Amino acid sequence: MLQLMAEEFERASIEYANVEPTITRIFGIIEGDSKVHYFGRAIDFRDEHGGLFLYTKEEREKILAHINNKFPRLDKLFSLIWHRFKEGAYHFHLQLSWDAHVYAGMFVVAPPADDH
Secondary structure, three states, X not given: OHHHHHHHHHHHHHHHHOOOOOEEEOOOOOOOOOOOOXXXXXXXXXOEEOOEEOOOHHHXXXXXXXXXXXXXXXXXXXXXXXXXXXXXXXXXXXXXXXXXXXXXXHOOOOOOOOXX
């Protein structure tokens, strides 16, 4: 599912900002982080580099809304945030919950058709 979310981020980035996104982190540990990257449940995409931003505020807001509406979570957290960690560069952080149940609102289960 993380790959599906990343592909949707790429589409939204190109559609709303005409920016081909750059992945800056998938795996690894930074002291004090939550270990979501270590467990392969998160991807970071560059926004800030050398004090310059690839996305405008409006483009960021559209991308955030698009992804969080497409991948809503029932645990009150967001699938995509824009932040910085430990005074690092601002970036988009796409995160998959370890609990698949938080995505239950995304799926509709239809009862079997009554053929009688």
